[in-house]
Amino acid sequence: MEKRRKKINRHVLSKRLAIAVLALAVAAAIFLRLTRETPAGAEADGRLILVNWTNPVPFDKPHGLVGLDEAFGDAVYLLNPEGSVNEEAGAAALAMFEAAKKEGVTGFMITTAYRSASYQEELYKARREREPGYGDDPFNNPVKVLPGRCSEHTTGLALDILAEDYRSADNGYASTPQGKWLSENAYRFGFILRYPEGKESITGVIFEPWHFRYVGADAAKEIYASGECLEEYLGQA
Numbered sequence: 740m741e742k743r744r745k746k747i748n749r750h751v752l753s754k755r756l757a758i759a760v761l762a763l764a765v766a767a768a769i770f771l772r773l774t775r776e777t778p779a780g781a782e783a784d785g786r787l788i789l790v791n792w793t794n795p796v797p798f799d800k801p802h803g804l805v806g807l808d809e810a811f812g813d814a815v816y817l818l819n820p821e822g823s824v825n826e827e828a829g830a831a832a833l834a835m836f837e838a839a840k841k842e843g844v845t846g847f848m849i850t851t852a853y854r855s856a857s858y859q860e861e862l863y864k865a866r867r868e869r870e871p872g873y874g875d876d877p878f879n880n881p882v883k884v885l886p887g888r889c890s891e892h893t894t895g896l897a898l899d900i901l902a903e904d905y906r907s908a909d910n911g912y913a914s915t916p917q918g919k920w921l922s923e924n925a926y927r928f929g930f931i932l933r934y935p936e937g938k939e940s941i942t943g944v945i946f947e948p949w950h951f952r953y954v955g956a957d958a959a960k961e962i963y964a965s966g967e968c969l970e971e972y973l974g975q976a
C-alpha cells in the first residue's frame with residue numbers, strides 16, 4: 740500500500756514536472772520568437788521600420804519631418820537645403836557631424852534625406868527606360884535606384900552623406916576620410932551603413948558606403964557589432 744502510494748506520488752510528480760518543463764519550453768519559445776521579431780523599440784512606423792524590395796513603405800510622406808536647413812544650419816554642407824529629414828534622425832546626425840569635427844574630420848555633404856515615394860518611382864522609371872530590365876532580379880543583380888515605396892528615403896530616416904570634395908556616390912567614397920569615419924563611427928549616433936558589402940543578395944541593393952539609416956543607438960550598436968544587415972537583425976532575411 741505504502742509502496743503503491745509512493746509510486747502514485749512519483750507518477751503525479753513526474754507528470755507535474757513534465758507539464759512544468761513543457762510550460763517553460765513554450766514560454767522560452769514565445770520569448771525567443773518575440774525577441775527575434777521585435778528587437779528593442781521595434782514599431783511598424785518607428786525607427787526600426789523595414790523598407791525594402793518586399794516591404795514597401797505604406798505612406799508617401801511620414802510625420803515628424805523638419806527642414807534640412809533647420810536641422811543642420813551651417814554645421815554641414817547641404818546639396819539640397821530645401822530638403823527635409825526626420826527630426827530625431829536629424830538631431831542625431833548633427834551630433835555625429837559635431838563629434839567628427841572634434842575628431843578632425845570635416846567636409847561632409849548631405850545630398851539626399853527624405854524623398855517622396857512618387858519622386859522615387861520617377862527616378863526608378865527613368866532608370867528602367869535607360870536600362871531595360873533594371874531591377875528585374877535584384878537579389879542576383881542588385882540595384883542602386885529602388886522603385887517608389889521601396890526606398891527608405893521615404894521614411895525620412897535615411898541620409899546620403901558624401902564629401903564636399905568627393906561627390907560621386909560610388910565605392911571610392913569608402914576610402915575617403917569622411918567615408919571611413921562614418922563606417923566606423925556612425926553607429927555611436929544611431930546610424931547604420933544600411934547596404935553593406937557582401938549583403939547584396941539579401942538587400943537587393945549594391946554596396947552603398949554613403950547611405951546611412953537611423954535606427955536608434957541601441958539597435959545601431961547591436962547591428963554594428965553583429966555585422967548583420969537590417970533584414971538579418973529583424974529576422975526578415
Ligand SMILES: [Zn+2]
Pocket residue numbers: 851892897898899949950951
Ligand atoms: Zn540613399
